[in-house]
Amino acid sequence: MANSPDYLKPGAGFVDVALSRPLDVGGAKVGSLRLREPLAGDIETAQDYSGSDASREITLFANLCEITPDEVRKLPLRDYARLQAGYATFTN
Numbered sequence: 001m002a003n004s005p006d007y008l009k010p011g012a013g014f015v016d017v018a019l020s021r022p023l024d025v026g027g028a029k030v031g032s033l034r035l036r037e038p039l040a041g042d043i044e045t046a047q048d049y050s051g052s053d054a055s056r057e058i059t060l061f062a063n064l065c066e067i068t069p070d071e072v073r074k075l076p077l078r079d080y081a082r083l084q085a086g087y088a089t090f091t092n
Contacts, residue, residue: 007082008089013037015086019079025067033065035086061087 004010007018014036022029038060046060055069061083062069075083 004089005082005085008086010089015089017079017082017086019082020076021079023071023075023079025071033067033083035061035064035083036066037090038064038087057084 009016009018009032014034016032016034018032019030022031023033042060042063045063046056049056049059058072059069062072064087065072065083072080072083
C-alpha cells in the first residue's frame with residue numbers, strides 16, 4: 001500500500017493496526033490489532049444491527065478484529081481513527 005501510515009502494516013487479507021498505547025483484550029495487553037478484510041456479508045450483518053451508525057461501526061470493527069465491542073469502545077479516539085484508516089484500505 002503506497003504512502004500508508006507507519007501504524008498500518010498490510011498483509012494478504014488483513015491489515016495490522018499499531019495502537020498508540022496497549023489495549024486490554026481478554027486480560028492481555030496488546031499493542032496492535034489485526035483487522036481482517038471485510039466480506040460483503042460482514043457489511044450486510046452490520047447494517048442489520050440496531051442502534052446508531054457509530055454503534056454499528058464499532059460492532060463491525062470488533063467482529064473484524066475478533067474482539068468485543070466493549071474492547072473497541074475502550075480505544076482512545078486516536079486508535080479508533082487508526083482502525084477506520086485500516087478499514088479504508090480495503091475500500092480504496
